Amino acid sequence: QVQLVESGGGLVQAGGSLRLSCAASARTFTNYFMGWFRQAPGKEREPVAAINSSGNARYYVDSVKGRFTISRDNAKNTVYLQMNTLEPEDTAVYYCAARERPGFGDWNIARLYAYWGQGTQVTVSS
Numbered sequence: 001q002v003q004l005v006e007s008g009g010g011l012v013q014a015g016g017s018l019r020l021s022c023a024a025s026a027r028t029f030t031n032y033f034m035g036w037f038r039q040a041p042g043k044e045r046e047p048v049a050a051i052n053s054s055g056n057a058r059y060y061v062d063s064v065k066g067r068f069t070i071s072r073d074n075a076k077n078t079v080y081l082q083m084n085t086l087e088p089e090d091t092a093v094y095y096c097a098a099r100e101r102p103g104f105g106d107w108n109i110a111r112l113y114a115y116w117g118q119g120t121q122v123t124v125s126s
Contacts, residue, residue, distance in 0.1 A: 002115040009120030020081040022096030029077040038092035047108035059107045093119040
């Protein structure tokens with residue numbers, strides 16, 4: 001069982017930055033492939049980014065490439081999402097997720113992640 005706790009959300013103006021953190025309770029954090037998803041009001045949950053267990057492979061949805069960076073610190077059992085040049089369209093609840101199955105072509109499929117955090121709100125004003 002893995003518990004995930006997100007933090008770092010808030011209100012920011014367009015063009016600003018935020019860094020989200022996700023702390024995991026896993027005994028062996030390196031067993032887990034980690035992802036970030038988001039859900040805007042009235043919309044389905046969508047993938048944002050993912051990172052493999054060692055941190056040397058990263059995946060992004062096209063809309064955030066060049067603006068967002070996912071990283072992890074395995075010594076701290078934490079995964080991060082650095083978000084720069086934020087846009088109003090980035091407004092959503094952001095969720096951290098974990099799975100034991102390694103990801104590659106299916107990193108963006110939410111149902112393959114077994115563990116989820118409670119989410120953190122990100123609001124970008126225009």
